[in-house]
Amino acid sequence: MLKDRRNPAPASAQPLPPFPLYRLVGGGLDLACGGEIRHVHKNTDIIIAGRHYQALFVNHGGWLFRYKILHNGDRQIMDFILPGQIFGLQACLFKTALYSVAAATDVLLSSVSLEAIDRVFEDNPPLARALFWSAACESAIIAEHLIDTARRSAYERVSHFLLELLVRLKATGVVEGMSFEMPLTQELIGGALGLTTVHVNRTLRALREDGLIAIEGRRVTILDFEALSLICDFDSSYLGEAARTLRGEMAPSGPAAQPRRHIRSAVPPSRLI
Amino acid sequence: MLKDRRNPAPASAQPLPPFPLYRLVGGGLDLACGGEIRHVHKNTDIIIAGRHYQALFVNHGGWLFRYKILHNGDRQIMDFILPGQIFGLQACLFKTALYSVAAATDVLLSSVSLEAIDRVFEDNPPLARALFWSAACESAIIAEHLIDTARRSAYERVSHFLLELLVRLKATGVVEGMSFEMPLTQELIGGALGLTTVHVNRTLRALREDGLIAIEGRRVTILDFEALSLICDFDSSYLGEAARTLRGEMAPSGPAAQPRRHIRSAVPPSRLI
DNA sequence: CGCCTAATTGAACCCGGTCAACCTTAGTGG
DNA sequence: CCACTAAGGTTGACCGGGTTCAATTAGGCG
Numbered sequence: 076m077l078k079d080r081r082n083p084a085p086a087s088a089q090p091l092p093p094f095p096l097y098r099l100v101g102g103g104l105d106l107a108c109g110g111e112i113r114h115v116h117k118n119t120d121i122i123i124a125g126r127h128y129q130a131l132f133v134n135h136g137g138w139l140f141r142y143k144i145l146h147n148g149d150r151q152i153m154d155f156i157l158p159g160q161i162f163g164l165q166a167c168l169f170k171t172a173l174y175s176v177a178a179a180t181d182v183l184l185s186s187v188s189l190e191a192i193d194r195v196f197e198d199n200p201p202l203a204r205a206l207f208w209s210a211a212c213e214s215a216i217i218a219e220h221l222i223d224t225a226r227r228s229a230y231e232r233v234s235h236f237l238l239e240l241l242v243r244l245k246a247t248g249v250v251e252g253m254s255f256e257m258p259l260t261q262e263l264i265g266g267a268l269g270l271t272t273v274h275v276n277r278t279l280r281a282l283r284e285d286g287l288i289a290i291e292g293r294r295v296t297i298l299d300f301e302a303l304s305l306i307c308d309f310d311s312s313y314l315g316e317a318a319r320t321l322r323g324e325m326a327p328s329g330p331a332a333q334p335r336r337h338i339r340s341a342v343p344p345s346r347l348i
Numbered sequence: 349m350l351k352d353r354r355n356p357a358p359a360s361a362q363p364l365p366p367f368p369l370y371r372l373v374g375g376g377l378d379l380a381c382g383g384e385i386r387h388v389h390k391n392t393d394i395i396i397a398g399r400h401y402q403a404l405f406v407n408h409g410g411w412l413f414r415y416k417i418l419h420n421g422d423r424q425i426m427d428f429i430l431p432g433q434i435f436g437l438q439a440c441l442f443k444t445a446l447y448s449v450a451a452a453t454d455v456l457l458s459s460v461s462l463e464a465i466d467r468v469f470e471d472n473p474p475l476a477r478a479l480f481w482s483a484a485c486e487s488a489i490i491a492e493h494l495i496d497t498a499r500r501s502a503y504e505r506v507s508h509f510l511l512e513l514l515v516r517l518k519a520t521g522v523v524e525g526m527s528f529e530m531p532l533t534q535e536l537i538g539g540a541l542g543l544t545t546v547h548v549n550r551t552l553r554a555l556r557e558d559g560l561i562a563i564e565g566r567r568v569t570i571l572d573f574e575a576l577s578l579i580c581d582f583d584s585s586y587l588g589e590a591a592r593t594l595r596g597e598m599a600p601s602g603p604a605a606q607p608r609r610h611i612r613s614a615v616p617p618s619r620l621i
Numbered sequence: 622c623g624c625c626t627a628a629t630t631g632a633a634c635c636c637g638g639t640c641a642a643c644c645t646t647a648g649t650g651g
Numbered sequence: 652c653c654a655c656t657a658a659g660g661t662t663g664a665c666c667g668g669g670t671t672c673a674a675t676t677a678g679g680c681g
Contacts, residue, residue, distance in 0.1 A: 146581040149499045153491055168484045173491070173586050196477045200469040207469070207480055211441045214487035217494055218426055218446070225497040225542030226422045229637070260659065269498030274637055276661060308419040313446050502669070533627060547669055549629060 115182045121163075122176035128166040130188040134158055137182030138258055141174045142266065152267035154216055155179070155240075155259075159247050164210060167192050180258045208315075215313040224269040227307055232268045233278045235307035237288060241297055242311045254289075254296035388455045394436075395449040401439040403461040407431055410455030411531055414447045415539065425540035427489055428452070428513075428532075432520050437483060440465050453531045481588075488586040497542040500580060505541045506551045508580035510561060514570055515584045527562075527569035 112135055115121065122128060124143060139156040153174055156162045166172035167189065189195060196203050219239070223232045244255045265275040282288045287303055289296040297303065304310075385408055388394065395401060397416060412429040426447055429435045439445035440462065462468060469476045492512070496505045517528045538548040555561045560576055562569040570576065577583075 143495065145499055151495050151499050153494065165484060171585065173488055196473040203476055204469045210483055210487065211438060214483065214490065215446055217487065218490050221426065221490060221494045221497060222416065222424045224494060226418055226424050271638060312444065544670060
């Protein structure tokens, strides 16, 4: 479809759009949505690796995740798709989708048929730019996940994971203070972090016992943002523009808490080159 | 500068360019290079995380790598930048570069100043498309590295790593048969795969003893492409278009060799959902 | 021929996986 | 109202792949 009613706002050379297309719908750019919003049930696959796709999806509510099944049956989750985010871009670009996308919760979706992605670059520069920025941020998120699994201990990984969720959800406006709803099973968390359910459980307990987080039901509360950030050297800049404005508001100061537990090594900063 | 002499070639809606911009220079698109080619010595940083950049770089020869140093001193290598590849795009997009880029060998570079990346989308759709496709492929490579570190054993990781290099280098034309020069120390390999030097060494030895690869000096020879592919379920499709044309030519057939050694599990394909 | 970097190899240790049991919660139907 | 069920959370015991520490050997180069 692509109704091509451009953004009413000046198509000037304003800085890149705020977040990876989060809140893009109804916000700055209007993606000229296909219209009707579809309801999709939990555990349904939206995109299946190996098939070809010609449309993007907009997530209007609920959580999804991008994943891949290996030949040994393991499932690696690349990242989670939060409300307001688009997905399915990669599936369009490659002849065949590299990864599957499934709903972690019940989800509200609309699709945006991009007849030929090619055209976008000639016809709709603002959209092209938005897509590009979106892809860059997603790429950065995955890169950070790479660091997670390659360099961080389980304790650090889970810390990093929760902080990332906090900051990303903050951008969608569903964070109250320092707590948010996390509709994920420990199996999904483990699937994303390269850990087993058992160990995710143990690690969450450790974080709780250390007074860094609190969990009641599905609600997670970050009790000590600074300490957690130190533990896993979390730097939200990889999450894009929007994150930057949050920094001040998030860090409640407090003396640099000493990270404890199996931190992989305590090499002094001098080794930082 | 951006001399803005557009691509003389038709700006038609031809399919996406072949590879992540590999061989882009002198090939299809002319990036309007800044001109002079700079020689950079091994171990020099080209891009430094935290600084801001306004230009892309083209690698005309030699290997580089994108990396990040963690607070504990660990260095994670995100990916290697091979001859013909461009880099520094992400550094331009974000206010400040997320990762550093250093030369693994002596390197020949030219830079492409893109005064404002913004402009590209309005002014030069073909370039925009090329950049986009490049970013998508790089993202896919990193995603595969994520799977490496999260789900694969050391034996599988190293296998996967070598196969990826083979396929990517094939696209640059420096592969002779099934062998190629790999100017990397085991420390660099470990830095990319999330392993210690020691274990990289042991794993390479195991692969050699199993008759899967051979190493003489810096030259690596893949002795059994099929077996290695099975071990780490390597599927080159994530490397983009170009890879696809290689498949037939690479697999020298041979019965599906049975992967040995500590494969994490030998669940029959039935469990593949 | 020394010097430095990289490659090798050995031995001890430990984080996280594996296996297995048990508990909690929510939903369902009689 | 409660028994029954299934999915997810929790915990313990043990094991092993990969790290760590440390020492030795090869390779390139002035």
